Amino acid sequence: MERTIVAFRQDEVGDWVAVLACGHGQHVRHTPPLSDRSWVLEAAGRARFIGYKLDCRICDGDDIRAVLSDDAP
Template identity: 55%
Template sequence: MNQPIVGYHLDEYSDWVADLACGHGQHVRHHPPFFSRPWVLTQEGRTRQIGQLLFCKRCHEPDLSPPGA
């Protein structure tokens, strides 16, 4: 399910995580040739991506937590 980017934060390894409108996060790394996201390297680039849609894997996956948890 596509969700808009609403912000960013750094994880414990100093990798950028996009904060999505659904409340989940998704890493946005620039590691060519696997991931080409040079915009993540600058504040200006990240700011320009606010509102852009990313596929949220966690919204797409079925809830595997036990009932009542």
């Protein structure tokens, strides 16, 4: 399901995570040559992506975290 980016935060190792409207997070790493997301390195670049939509694999049920939360007591 497409969800809107509402904010960004850094994880425990300093990688950037897009915070989605559903409450889930999605990493948006800049790791050339695998992924070129240099926009994530600057505050202005991240601000441009507020409101952008990303597919939330947790909401889709396609992520192991979705499976684990369904099995939790």
